[in-house]
Amino acid sequence: MNTATDDPLRLDSGQLRRRLEQCAPVFDEAAVLHREVARRLVERLDYVRVEPTAVLDLGCATGISASALRQRYPRARHVAMDLGLALVARARRQGRRWRRMPGVCAALDQLPFANDSFDLIFSSLALHRVPDLRATARELQRVLRPEGVLMFATFGPDTLTELRGAWAAVDDTPHVHGFVDMHDIGDALVGARMADPVMDMEHFTLTYADVKSLIDDLTHLGLRNALVSRRRGLTTPRRWAAMEQAYGRLADSEGRLPATWEVAYGHAWGTDAQLQISGDQGEVRVPLDSLSVPRRRRNG
Numbered sequence: 001m002n003t004a005t006d007d008p009l010r011l012d013s014g015q016l017r018r019r020l021e022q023c024a025p026v027f028d029e030a031a032v033l034h035r036e037v038a039r040r041l042v043e044r045l046d047y048v049r050v051e052p053t054a055v056l057d058l059g060c061a062t063g064i065s066a067s068a069l070r071q072r073y074p075r076a077r078h079v080a081m082d083l084g085l086a087l088v089a090r091a092r093r094q095g096r097r098w099r100r101m102p103g104v105c106a107a108l109d110q111l112p113f114a115n116d117s118f119d120l121i122f123s124s125l126a127l128h129r130v131p132d133l134r135a136t137a138r139e140l141q142r143v144l145r146p147e148g149v150l151m152f153a154t155f156g157p158d159t160l161t162e163l164r165g166a167w168a169a170v171d172d173t174p175h176v177h178g179f180v181d182m183h184d185i186g187d188a189l190v191g192a193r194m195a196d197p198v199m200d201m202e203h204f205t206l207t208y209a210d211v212k213s214l215i216d217d218l219t220h221l222g223l224r225n226a227l228v229s230r231r232r233g234l235t236t237p238r239r240w241a242a243m244e245q246a247y248g249r250l251a252d253s254e255g256r257l258p259a260t261w262e263v264a265y266g267h268a269w270g271t272d273a274q275l276q277i278s279g280d281q282g283e284v285r286v287p288l289d290s291l292s293v294p295r296r297r298r299n300g
Helices: 013-030 032-047 066-072 085-092 133-143 161-168 182-191 211-220 237-248
Strands: 054-058 077-082 103-105 118-124 144-155 195-208 257-269
Touching (some): 013 211, 032 066, 032 195, 032 257, 054 066, 066 077, 077 085, 085 103, 118 133, 133 144, 133 182, 161 211, 161 237, 182 195, 182 257, 211 237
Parallel strands (some): 054 118
Antiparallel strands (some): 195 257
């Protein structure tokens, strides 16, 4: 049984916030994959029937999707939200000064919004950061209106498998974030009483001239190691060289190093189903705030 200190998915929220604050000025320089995934995720809105009056860009980063979402839904109220204040500030600047969307800085699993606030929650490559996916799914269901849609993309467990393997050849300390399988994501959505979750995935492979270039990109994206179980202190030159040597065995014929990114896409619908949380002793609890606003019944 994993503890808080050896769970490969458990992130240090304070360290994560600091990483996101620090990366804001350079995020766009490294966000090649983020822009491509966001573009594909926006295109997937063609296949859902929703005309939102309120849109939440959850994990907005620097506002990569802001312009496309506003063009698609010009009459909707748009809200940008992320854990890093500097990221939210940059996202808000995507709009004209007199039409800047509201920005909110908060944890993704503790949404500071009333029940039934949004018809569309759009989240591109951010849900991998949440400390408790099931709690986050319940929050998403709470603030999503019945018949509203959650549209998301997030990293899957094959992400950065080469870097993870290179470090594993050096020591048994976790150096790379773990990522949740899409089947576990689907289970969390169903457990939160969201309807008709649909998921699929694809792999991207980016190549780098050397390990330093990859690590620089991870730093610029706020993806450097923020695990609770990470090794404290500086990495010694000897251990770093050993990791580089292990990674170098994967180089292609041109000497470039591959980095795999697994991206899971999905959507699910909000319902009027009552939230229920099972306790450790088998009891079932109903959050009071989920009773404060009447729910409409979802047709079909």
